């Protein structure tokens with residue numbers, strides 16, 4: 350890595366629980382959720398160039414360049430750059446899309462954090478989180494880079510330190526439509542609000558689960574299979590399901606018999622985002638080379 354290039358991991362997240370406490374006049378739902386990162390990541394490599402263009406390789410199947418959240422995030426920083434600077438971004442995609450683990454939001458946040466450095470935009474984390482919110486409800490938590498209790502429509506974040514167990518994460522073979530879940534009239538929308546201390550001690554449930562299972566028989570089937578092996582949770586609006594284990598061997602034992610049709614990962618919770626750990630390392634070595642004043 351040089352002063353003109355940086356490679357960063359872009360992690361997934363889990364919603365350890367997701368309560369819907371109400372609905373606003375504009376249709377958006379008021380939530381209480383606990384976000385924790387996990388150590389499975391996409392990888393983004395950024396190389397600046399002396400021409401005003403943003404290129405991404407390879408393209409994501411089914412997502413045009415202009416729709417790619419990486420492109421949108423880079424574009425949102427244009428107003429804070431000089432005319433003659435651009436970027437080429439190499440993407441290694443490992444996180445499944447539309448699984449409720451936030452890969453797209455994470456990629457957007459990683460892009461904001463990287464280009465803020467490489468393009469010398471000098472924006473604060475608060476400013477980057479504000480830009481991120483316009484790209485997606487989950488982008489700010491990835492920009493801030495700490496596990497968080499979220500309220501409002503997901504944008505009011507309080508950093509927290511939940512336990513960081515191992516997780517068995519399973520992806521049923523289907524794509525859940527977030528819009529369809531949030532418009533279902535049978536969705537639970539009246540869970541009473543809880544306090545942070547309660548949330549950390551006792552956890553909670555995912556209010557989307559029943560509606561997600563109803564619309565997606567494959568999630569229902571995977572849920573019933575996993576129920577034999579622990580306390581199964583849905584992340585976000587799905588489709589991914591997870592079980593927490595204190596011991597990685599337990600997760601491995603269960604994974605050995607998972608039906609072949611479902612993708613799975615064994616991973617660990619992280620309360621600090623791997624993106625921030627790598628970025629701080631890069632800033633440190635840049636300082637050591639004398640390129641940034643302390």
Ligand SMILES: C[C@@](CO)(OP(=O)(O)O)[C@H](O)COP(=O)(O)OP(=O)(O)OC[C@H]1O[C@@H](n2ccc(N)nc2=O)[C@H](O)[C@@H]1O
Nearest residue numbers: 364376377378449485486487502503527528531585586587
């Ligand atoms: C609910 C969460 C929890 O993490 O689900 P996942 O996407 O992770 O599964 C997210 O906040 C989702 O974030 P994101 O997927 O970026 O949502 P958006 O694009 O902002 O919204 C998609 C659609 O979901 C509905 N929506 C979303 C968030 C919210 N608090 N209330 C809503 O009603 C709206 O109808 C909106 O048009």
Ligand SMILES: Nc1ncnc2c1ncn2[C@@H]1O[C@H](COP(=O)(O)OP(=O)(O)O)[C@@H](O)[C@H]1O
Nearest residue numbers: 417418419446447448449450451452453454456
């Ligand atoms: N860089 C990106 N990575 C993943 N998905 C992206 C990206 N850019 C745009 N998208 C779109 O965002 C949608 C949601 O992606 P993602 O954040 O991975 O899932 P989820 O919101 O379910 O956690 C994808 O289905 C895709 O159409």
